Amino acid sequence: MIIRTFRIPLLLLMAVAALVSGCSSNPPSVYAKGGPAELLPRLAAVITGPVGMLLTNKNAFSSEFTIQFQDGFGNPMQVSGQILMRGGKLRLEAVFAKTMATGDIGLIWDAASRGGFVFSEDLQGYAPIYGAVQFTNLVTQLVISPIDRMEGHPVEKANVSVKCSDGQSKGYQILGAKDLAGLPLQITSLNSLPPFTLTLSQVRLELPGEELFLPPDGFTRYASETAMLNELGTRQLGGIRDKPEDGGININYKPTGPKQY
Numbered sequence: 618m619i620i621r622t623f624r625i626p627l628l629l630l631m632a633v634a635a636l637v638s639g640c641s642s643n644p645p646s647v648y649a650k651g652g653p654a655e656l657l658p659r660l661a662a663v664i665t666g667p668v669g670m671l672l673t674n675k676n677a678f679s680s681e682f683t684i685q686f687q688d689g690f691g692n693p694m695q696v697s698g699q700i701l702m703r704g705g706k707l708r709l710e711a712v713f714a715k716t717m718a719t720g721d722i723g724l725i726w727d728a729a730s731r732g733g734f735v736f737s738e739d740l741q742g743y744a745p746i747y748g749a750v751q752f753t754n755l756v757t758q759l760v761i762s763p764i765d766r767m768e769g770h771p772v773e774k775a776n777v778s779v780k781c782s783d784g785q786s787k788g789y790q791i792l793g794a795k796d797l798a799g800l801p802l803q804i805t806s807l808n809s810l811p812p813f814t815l816t817l818s819q820v821r822l823e824l825p826g827e828e829l830f831l832p833p834d835g836f837t838r839y840a841s842e843t844a845m846l847n848e849l850g851t852r853q854l855g856g857i858r859d860k861p862e863d864g865g866i867n868i869n870y871k872p873t874g875p876k877q878y
Contacts, residue, residue, distance in 0.1 A: 647850045651694045652713050653722050654846050659686055660696055661735060661842065663813055664707060664726050665748040667779040667787050668804055670755075673705045673728040675800045680820040682709065686813050698723065700817070701825040705729045708829050725830055734832060735842050740849045743832050744839040754780040760790075767802045768818060770794040776807070797822065 648654045663684065683697045698711040710723040724746065726733035731748035760774040772792040779787045788807035793799040797820060804815045832838075839845040 646853060647846055653711075654850070656686065656694060656696050656713055657711070657722060657724075657735060657846065658842065659811065659813070660684060660709070660711060661724055661746055663809075663815065664709065664724060665731070665733070665746060666750075666809075667752055667755075667777075667781075667789070668815065669707060669726050669728045669748075670752055670779075671777065671789070671791065671801055671804060672700075672707060673702055675702070675798050676822055677703045677824045678797075678800065678820055678822050679825055680817045682815065682817050684813055684815045686811050701829060703825050703827065703830060706830040707733075708825070725832075727830075735845065736833065736836065737845060737849055738833070740837075740845065740852060741833075741835070742837040742839050742845050742848065744842045744845040746842060750785075751782040752779050753782055765792070767792060767794070768820075770796055770802060770820075772802055794820070 646652060679699065679701045682700045683695060686694045688694055696711050696713055698709060701708040705728050707726045707728070708723065710721050721738040724733060724735045732745070734743045734745045736743035756778045758776045760776060762774050765772050772794050775791050775793060777789045777791055781787060787809060790805045790807060791801040792803040794802050800820065802817045802820070806812050839848065
């Protein structure tokens, strides 16, 4: 038996190694750690709960927000973005990670009707969300402590207990701005799983446009939040579907352009 050996030029080996290395690095994905698939459901669960009621029981405003969760190992995971409130309705536009190339993802919630939707501007789609639990009683107890300030606003600390129609009781600690009609600048869960802390910053008392709280015109409706996120993941991987009735992309949309509030 004759065994032949082949010599591969060094440059060719380097080129192959670079190619393999490039293929092995995954592009930013909706399913990445701390991405929308992991944190959008958590964000929706917070806003559709008593927190949505606590934020909409005040004057209209806009602000930046940051919400911090913990994973199963106690490591922090963060979502930030912009929040708008008008007439009992909230709109959140979220950023899950600086490396996520997914466009604006967020949610709109009507605390009074306990209904809303999540949306993706990159996908040009939205999906409905609902709140089945009603909040039957709210008790606020001030915590005696020195007057503190957040971003120049004098705040007072309070513990809030909310009774729910499913028999549960949710507890939160809030820091309410005394000069903003008690608007909570910070809400920390006391007995919710997973735990979270929501912080508002750069608060502006203003009335956002009513159209910002409606489903964007021309967006495709998906059956669920999961279906929308799955389609967004398919699009990131280069898959294209052209039947909106099957949960696909509406190919007739037009870019919305820069936002102005």
